[in-house]
Amino acid sequence: MKTIGQVLLWVGFLSGSLATVYYAPSEGVGFMKAMTSDEALGKDFELPDLQGVVVPEEGWHLIPWVWYGISVAICVVGIVVLTKATSPEQHIEQGSKLSLADLSTRLTQLISNLEEMIGSIDQLAPSQITGRIDAQLADDFREFADSRNLITTEYGLDVFADVMTQFASGERSVNRAWSAAADGYVDEAEACLKRGKDLLQEAHRLLNDAAKN
Amino acid sequence: MSGDSVEMRQGELIRRGAYPEMTWQAIIVGWILGALIAVSISYAALKLGFSIEGSELAAILGWGVLRGVMRRTSILENNINQTVASAVNGASSGIMFSVPALFILSKKPELSGVADFNVPLMLFACIAGAFIGLAFVIPLRKQMIDFQRLPYPGGIAVATILKSPGAGITKAMYLFGGAIVSGLFFFIVKKSYGFEDIGVGEMLGLPPRYSLVFYCSLMTIGVGFLSGKGGFWFGAGGFICYWLLSPIISTFGSPDMQGMVEMPGIMRKFVYKPTGIGMLIGAAMGGIIMAFPLIRSAISSMNRASKGDSASQDEMPIKLLATAVVLGAACLVFLAYKSAPGMSLSTALLMAILGTVWIWIAGVIVAECVGRTNWSPLSGMTLIAVTILIVIAVNMGLGKTETIVSCMVVGAAICLAISQASDMMLDLKSGYLVGAVPRRQQMAQFIGAWLGPCIVIGLMFLLENAGRPTEVAGQPVAAVVANGEANEAAGEVQKFDIEKKEYGIGSDALPAAQASALASVIEGLVDGNVPSYRYTAAGGLGFLLAISGLGGIGVMVALGFYMPFNIVLTYTIGCVLRVVCNKTAGNRWAEEFGIPIAAGLIIGEALVDVGFTLPKVFEGLFQTMMM
Numbered sequence: 098m099k100t101i102g103q104v105l106l107w108v109g110f111l112s113g114s115l116a117t118v119y120y121a122p123s124e125g126v127g128f129m130k131a132m133t134s135d136e137a138l139g140k141d142f143e144l145p146d147l148q149g150v151v152v153p154e155e156g157w158h159l160i161p162w163v164w165y166g167i168s169v170a171i172c173v174v175g176i177v178v179l180t181k182a183t184s185p186e187q188h189i190e191q192g193s194k195l196s197l198a199d200l201s202t203r204l205t206q207l208i209s210n211l212e213e214m215i216g217s218i219d220q221l222a223p224s225q226i227t228g229r230i231d232a233q234l235a236d237d238f239r240e241f242a243d244s245r246n247l248i249t250t251e252y253g254l255d256v257f258a259d260v261m262t263q264f265a266s267g268e269r270s271v272n273r274a275w276s277a278a279a280d281g282y283v284d285e286a287e288a289c290l291k292r293g294k295d296l297l298q299e300a301h302r303l304l305n306d307a308a309k310n
Numbered sequence: 311m312s313g314d315s316v317e318m319r320q321g322e323l324i325r326r327g328a329y330p331e332m333t334w335q336a337i338i339v340g341w342i343l344g345a346l347i348a349v350s351i352s353y354a355a356l357k358l359g360f361s362i363e364g365s366e367l368a369a370i371l372g373w374g375v376l377r378g379v380m381r382r383t384s385i386l387e388n389n390i391n392q393t394v395a396s397a398v399n400g401a402s403s404g405i406m407f408s409v410p411a412l413f414i415l416s417k418k419p420e421l422s423g424v425a426d427f428n429v430p431l432m433l434f435a436c437i438a439g440a441f442i443g444l445a446f447v448i449p450l451r452k453q454m455i456d457f458q459r460l461p462y463p464g465g466i467a468v469a470t471i472l473k474s475p476g477a478g479i480t481k482a483m484y485l486f487g488g489a490i491v492s493g494l495f496f497f498i499v500k501k502s503y504g505f506e507d508i509g510v511g512e513m514l515g516l517p518p519r520y521s522l523v524f525y526c527s528l529m530t531i532g533v534g535f536l537s538g539k540g541g542f543w544f545g546a547g548g549f550i551c552y553w554l555l556s557p558i559i560s561t562f563g564s565p566d567m568q569g570m571v572e573m574p575g576i577m578r579k580f581v582y583k584p585t586g587i588g589m590l591i592g593a594a595m596g597g598i599i600m601a602f603p604l605i606r607s608a609i610s611s612m613n614r615a616s617k618g619d620s621a622s623q624d625e626m627p628i629k630l631l632a633t634a635v636v637l638g639a640a641c642l643v644f645l646a647y648k649s650a651p652g653m654s655l656s657t658a659l660l661m662a663i664l665g666t667v668w669i670w671i672a673g674v675i676v677a678e679c680v681g682r683t684n685w686s687p688l689s690g691m692t693l694i695a696v697t698i699l700i701v702i703a704v705n706m707g708l709g710k711t712e713t714i715v716s717c718m719v720v721g722a723a724i725c726l727a728i729s730q731a732s733d734m735m736l737d738l739k740s741g742y743l744v745g746a747v748p749r750r751q752q753m754a755q756f757i758g759a760w761l762g763p764c765i766v767i768g769l770m771f772l773l774e775n776a777g778r779p780t781e782v783a784g785q786p787v788a789a790v791v792a793n794g795e796a797n798e799a800a801g802e803v804q805k806f807d808i809e810k811k812e813y814g815i816g817s818d819a820l821p822a823a824q825a826s827a828l829a830s831v832i833e834g835l836v837d838g839n840v841p842s843y844r845y846t847a848a849g850g851l852g853f854l855l856a857i858s859g860l861g862g863i864g865v866m867v868a869l870g871f872y873m874p875f876n877i878v879l880t881y882t883i884g885c886v887l888r889v890v891c892n893k894t895a896g897n898r899w900a901e902e903f904g905i906p907i908a909a910g911l912i913i914g915e916a917l918v919d920v921g922f923t924l925p926k927v928f929e930g931l932f933q934t935m936m937m
Contacts, residue, residue, distance in 0.1 A: 106858055110851055115555055117847040118581045121567045157843040165847055172854045179859060222320035227476055231902075239897065242459055254603045258457065265456035265742075266624065273745020276385040277329050279476020281322070285329035289745065 102179030109172025116165040195244040197251055197308070203241040204264075204301040210234055211271075211294040218287050226278035226286055230271060238268050252307040260303045267296030330384040332750040335376065337757055340394025343371050344758055345765050348399045352766045355406035356773065356815060356822045364402070365464060365736060366913045368395035369471040377475065385472050389746050392468060393737045394758035397730065401762025404729035405436060407689050408696075408722045409767070410825035411832060413774050414816035415714060423711045425774075427719065428648070429767065435645045435723040436763035442638030442666065443727025444734055444759060445631045447673045448752050451738050452625075453601060458862070460681030463536030465739030467909035472744050474906075481906045488910020492528040493918040499526050501922060507876050519556040521574035524883075525876040532911030533684045534884020535904060538892075541885040543863045544683050547870015548878030551582045578874060584841045586872025587690045588848030593864030594675040595849075596856025626752045639666040642723060649719040650712035657706040661699055665720050668695050672724070673731035678865050680732040681739070683881070687872055688728055693831060694845075695724040700835040710836055717832070730759055774814045884908070 195203070210233045218226065241264065249257040274289035315326045330336075347364040372391035376382040409432065416425030454460050474482050499505045511522030534541055556571040563571070570577055642662035647653055672691040680686050699717040708716065734755050741751045815822050816829075848871075856864030870878055891900040 106854075110855060111550065111554065113847070113851045113854075114550060114585070115558060117585055117844060117851065118551075118555055119559065119563060119567070121564070121570050121580070156841060160843050160847045165850075169850060169854065172851075176854065176858050222322040223324060223476075224322060225320075235901070236898065239901075245459075261457050262452065265452075269624075269742050269745050271745070272743055273386070276473065276476070276744045279473065280329070280383050280385055281316075281325040282327075282329045282384075283319075283324045284326055 098178060098182035102175050102177075102182055105171055105175025105178060107175070109168045109170070109175055113165055113168035113172060116161050116168055119161065120159040195240060195247065197247055200241055200244060200247060201301065201304055201308075203237045204297055204304065207234060207237045207241075207267075208294055208297050208301065210237075211290055211297070215287065215290050215294065218283065218290070221283075223278045223281050223283060223286070226283070227275050230275045230278075234271060238271075242268075248304070248307075256303065256307045260300050260307075263296045263300035263303065267293045267300060270296060325383065329386065330382065331386040331747065332390050332754065333382075333387055335380060335382060336372075336387045336390040337394055337754070339372060339375050339380075340368070340391040340754070340758060341398060341761055343368050343375070343391065344395035344398025344761065347371075347395060348402045348762050348765050349769055351399060352402040352406050352769055353773070355402060356410065356770075356825075364399035365392055365396040365468045365733070365740070366471060366916050368392040368399070369468050369740075370913065370917070371395075373471065373475070385475065385744050386746050389472050389741055389744050390750065390754045392472070392740070393751050393754040396733050396737060397755045397758025398762040398765070400440065400729045400733045400759065401436065401726060401766045403688060404440075404726040405722060405763060405766045405770070406822070407825060408692055408718065408725040408828060410770060410815045410822045411829040412715070412718050413770075413814060414822065414826055414829040415832065417814075417816055421711060421714065424714045424718075427715050429771075431645060431648055432719055432722060433763055433767055434641070435649075435719045436726045436767065437760045438638050438641040438645065439669070439723025439726035440730045440759040440763065441634055441756065442642070442669055442723070443673055443730040444752070444755055445634035445638060446670045446727070447677055447731035447734050448626055448631055449628060450674065450677065451735070451748060454677060454681055454735060455739055455742055458601075458681075460678065460739075460862075461537050461540060462681045462736050462739035463533045463684040463908075464680070464912070465736045466536050466743065466905060467532075467912045468736070468740040469743035470906050470909035471913065472740065481902070484903050484906040485910045485913075488532070488907040489914035489917070490910075492532070492911040492914030494914075495526075495528050496915045496918045501918070517560075517572065518574060519552065519560050519571045519577075521552040521556075521875045523876040523879070525874075525880040527877075527880055527915060528911040529915035530877060530880040531884040531887070532908040534881040534886075535888045535891075535908040535911075537683060537881075537885060538888040539885060541683060541866075541881065543866035544870045544873075545878055545882035545885065546863075547586070547867040548873065548875045548882075549870075550867070551578075551871055552875050574875065581844075582871050583690075584844045585848040586868050586870075587687070587694065588845035589852035589855075589868035589871055590675055590679075590687055590690065590865060591671070591694065591845065592849030592852030592854075593856040593868045594671055594678070594852075596853040596864055597678065597862060598671070598674060600857055600859075624747045624749055626749050635666070639663070642666060642720060645723065646716055646720050649716040650708065652708060652712050653716055654706065657703065657708065660702050660706070661716070661720050664698055664702065665695065665724055668698060669724055669727040669731075672728045675865065676728050676732040677735040678862060679869055680736055682862060682866055683869060685869065685873060685877075686729075686732050687869065688725070688732070689828070690872060691728050692721060692725045693828065696721045696828065696832060697835055700832065704836065713836055714832060726763065730755070770815065 214221075214226070214229055214233070221229070245257070245261060245264075248260055270289045270293035274286040274293065277283075277285035277289060317324055317326070344364070347367055351364055369388060369392040372388045372395065376384075376388050376391060382388075412424045412427060415421045416423070455462075470485060474485055505526050507526060508524045509522075510524060511518070511520050514522070516522050537544075552574065556574075556577065559567050560571045570580075639662055642665055643658050646661045646665075647655060647658035672695065676686050676688060676691060696717055699720055700713060703713040703717055734752070737755065738748060738751060740746075741748060816826060848868075852864050852868050854864075855867060856862075858864075888900060888904065891904050895904075
């Protein structure tokens with residue numbers, strides 16, 4: 098069904114596009130005929146070349162509306178079939194490698210790594226802090242973000258928005274810790290890592306609550 | 311040093327104390343750099359017809375000034391500097407694509423009065439527009455950056471520059487290596503030999519309808535790389551036009567159309583570009599409807615800021631932004647009412663309301679386009695704005711001159727709003743990647759946004775008057791034209807011929823290509839010409855794609871219709887390279903090294919381009935001073 102929906106959508110869209118561009122405005126034809134062959138083969142024209150060339154509003158007859166209407170109808174049928182066959186989010190997430198359980202695991206892993214880093218931050222040089230953020234956190238952040246739409250599919254937009262608000266703020270806080278460490282401000286780096294951990298814990302709690310409900 | 315105290319740990323310097331972010335040093339340096347960049351890029355826009363993104367340049371110059379000269383030590387402080395500077399520079403494209411059209415139109419005797427507009431009112435319009443655009447787009451940060459995670463290739467490039475001091479020598483070498491290669495390529499291939507494109511289709515013997523021409527720009531490849539596989543839909547739009555629709559028309563179309571598809575430039579200007587504009591509008595409307603639950607959720611999240619939600623405390627209060635929008639809309643009513651004699655309050659009200667609604671829609675369109683591809687359909691959106699305003703003004707019975715002036719005053723405000731909206735979102739993406747507090751960046755954007763219009767409008771008048779004979783220097787254009795006509799009637803040799811474009815904006819020295827196009831369109835619109843049939847048909851298709859549930863492909867495909875295919879093709883190379891890199895070398899390699907190289911490709915070309923522009927700016931300004 099999904100394939101049929103996709104085919105109908107694109108057939109309708111392409112047919113409608115062809116209907117939209119099928120007939121030439123007379124001004125464009127006139128402009129074309131006035132050009133030399135070298136000019137006409139140019140890849141593009143500077144805008145001033147077209148000064149004074151306008152397409153009249155009476156050009157409504159240039160669109161074959163019956164053809165266009167049928168195309169739009171096919172497109173709409175395709176969208177309806179697609180929507181019934183699968184939710185949009187599922188479609189987007191077809192390439193996702195993670196499951197919802199994996200998402201939760203990624204958050205747990207991020208929180209655990211942050212706790213470990215915060216515990217030893219007094220012994221770390223600034224470059225070691227940035228190095229550990231890159232080595233231990235970046236992959237989990239990316240993988241969670243790449244599969245984030247699974248949350249919408251399973252729990253709806255409100256839960257998605259709440260979880261992603263906490264997650265994104267947590268990631269931004271860790272990014273700030275990286276910047277602060279790179280500049281040598283270790284106190285700020287530590288504070289930001291702690292804040293990032295708290296925000297990710299909140300994201301984890303919201304995700305777990307949604308799973309329980 | 312910025313830290314309160316300094317000590318060593320394992321051979322590395324550590325600093326104690328508050329981490330500098332929103333400082334006066336960052337703001338003042340941002341103002342100064344922004345002013346310099348705005349002058350350069352505004353002049354380039356008048357002279358060469360295109361604008362250049364200023365954020366990367368501001369970040370690099372800020373890096374040199376703040377770190378190198380002032381010994382400041384904060385990535386986030388430089389981020390505020392580039393935010394302020396790019397906010398100042400936002401006026402260069404916003405104003406230079408719109409307001410100079412008035413000077414160009416004024417060179418025609420029957421429209422000579424349009425250049426004698428109320429300058430303080432125009433300035434006020436531009437500043438008010440900038441503020442409305444910001445107030446509208448800021449609530450969308452959560453939806454576009456936190457939830458949708460749009461790539462914003464330009465934002466990634468800026469963040470890569472900002473982070474380069476701490477990213478290690480290897481990454482820095484990749485960044486600067488990419489910049490050097492791109493800069494040299496641009497210098498040698500484009501500037502020295504004048505190659506703009508590689509006509510692969512011609513080499514292969516393909517008919518011109520396929521338009522297989524690659525744009526010579528490593529920057530464009532870098533942008534495609536940063537967009538990744540999400541950018542393929544942009545390419546798809548172009549391929550649909552030139553590899554599907556054009557060949558079909560070539561086989562089955564009318565003889566006229568069969569001739570036209572063999573001229574891809576004409577085909578784009580008359581058919582695909584207007585189709586792309588219509589599709590963009592439709593896709594944006596559909597996208598807004600589809601994203602409405604997320605937008606509502608993002609706004610609710612901002613509302614919680616005052617109730618102590620930790621994650622929402624970094625946001626600017628939504629009530630403040632709503633107040634700014636209402637005040638801004640009220641300003642637009644005042645500006646429209648005062649912009650031309652004979653303007654009725656009802657016409658002003660209608661123009662302001664529709665203008666404000668369009669600012670929101672166009673702001674969303676442009677922010678999303680920049681977020682997905684790094685290209686902004688600013689001129690197309692301005693064109694629609696002016697079209698809407700002119701249709702209102704003409705139908706309400708305003709005269710030709712009054713229609714043009716009033717529509718350009720409100721239109722300039724809208725253009726500035728759209729320009730600031732896309733710049734804000736790009737900067738917020740950079741800020742996200744370096745960990746900036748959004749509220750501070752949003753404040754910085756407001757702090758910079760007012761200065762740009764003052765500088766750019768001042769520069770515009772300076773250049774318009776450059777080369778004028780002393781007896782008419784500083785006089786209104788109408789007086790200059792009247793003086794010329796009087797001289798001619800008296801049989802005297804006309805010392806200056808404003809219609810022959812001997813000097814000023816629109817002359818051979820300052821052709822102002824984008825504004826010239828807008829001027830010609832305005833003339834057509836005032837006379838009742840607008841391709842609304844194509845906008846309508848394409849808008850329906852864009853709307854359907856947007857509500858199909860396939861993510862943001864509506865805007866992407868529409869932008870592929872709108873942009874020249876040579877750029878689309880080169881951009882697609884970057885997307886393919888990213889996918890190949892991810893598959894062969896892994897995501898980590900692509901992020902660790904591919905992104906700095908791609909960012910370098912963007913920076914190198916931009917810097918060399920600006921480098922070529924600067925001497926022309928100083929030469930132009932010097933000549934003006936010598937008058």
